[in-house]
Amino acid sequence: MLIVADENIPQVKKAFGEFGEVKLFHGRSITKKDVIDADVLLVRSITRVDKDLLEGTNVKFVATATIGTDHIDKDYLNKAGIRFADAAGCNAYSVAEYVVSAITEIFFRTGRPFQGSALGIVGYGNIGTKVDSFAKALGVDTILNDPPLKRETGDSKFKSLEEALNCDIITFHVPLNKGGMDNTVHLLNEENIKIINDGSLLINSSRGAVVDNQELKKALIKNKRFNAVLDVWENEPAIDRELLDITDIATPHIAGYSYEGKLNSTLFIYNKFCEYSGVEKKWKPEYLQLEDNIIMPRKTENNVELMKNILNNIYDINDDSLKLKEGLKLSDEQFPRYFDDLRKNYRIRREFFNYKVDGSSLTGEQIEMLKSLRFEII
Secondary structure: OEEEEEOOOOOHHHHHHHHOEEEEEOHHHOOHHHHOOOOEEEEOOOOOEOHHHHOOOOOOEEEEOOOOOOOEOHHHHHHOOOEEEOOOOOOHHHHHHHHHHHHHHHHHHHOOOOOOOEEEEEOOOHHHHHHHHHHHHHOOEEEEEOHHHHHHHOOOOEOOHHHHHOOOEEEEOOOOOOOOOOOOOOOEOOOHHHHOOOOOEEEEOOOHHHEOHHHHHHHHHHOOOOEEEEOOOOOOOOOOHHHHHHOOEEOOOOOOOOHHHHHHHHHHHHHHHHHHHOOOOOOOOOOOOOOOOEEOOOOOOOHHHHHHHHHOOOOOHHHHHHHHHHHHHOOOOOHHHHHHHHHHOOOOOOOHHHOEEOOOOOOHHHHHHHHHOOOEEO
16 A cells, blocks of 8 residues: 655654555645555645546545645545545644633733633634633633534524624634635635724634735734734745734744644544554554643732743744744745745644643632643642
């Protein structure tokens, strides 16, 4: 069996090596010539999988080690009798922790408290539900928007997009649906971007085209009245560098790139391949042990300052933003490779549950907050 895989899927050779030969390629450069004799194709979001790539090949199983599937022509795969699997949910905690980090950083800069703020969560799936839980742990109220779930459940907790956009913080966690009743391409656009209130915080870590990047840029240039945090961009990796320059926090599509999230992506598609093949699941990821994982926070009654202090020991989102903005010095030709290299060589970022926090200087309320964020209290 020949397995063609994106070279940046972690431990993919160890996971799939038991089934046959594993050939690795850069995700953006995989061609029909590469997969013509392959039985299995394993990709990430940067590889377009459709009829042009697969027609006439031996491929019978395709998996993407990502939660998004807009790069996959699922209708073609179904018609061609090719089994498909994704890794939905693999990095949900990673993205939720990214959102917490972004909110903490912007609120720390602007001197705002968590308490009394409202967060509009657009999309209530694997990630949105975890963001909701984390927000409540911080003391932030939530407004939920998910039209498909609203139709399915009839639950009154799901509000309109306009109500979500009217919140102090707005975060997107939707798939990229191109057309139809639940179209999400330019879900935030020229018309409804006006709803965002002065002083609000906009976060997009879903898909770049969910936010109309040109309209966002116009709004920020015309009147910088709200903060913007972008992890995803239209036309990656050749993103709009004028928008990059004026975004408060800008990262190279790494919200879901925690160490655990990456390894989970491989485990998810491995398990689905085993189910498809009818073989026993034997492989487990090899996790690096985290040695320096005890945090002793400074005593403070300000929970934003407490979270900022803790996150400085774990994941300072500013580091990722500064690295991406260093690319502004490069030429238009050089920047796309720089963007991809930041993703390919991304540092090890561990999720909150790996860390122990000394609770001796904390209030009972703060201890409960951190426990709800999956920290261990000692």
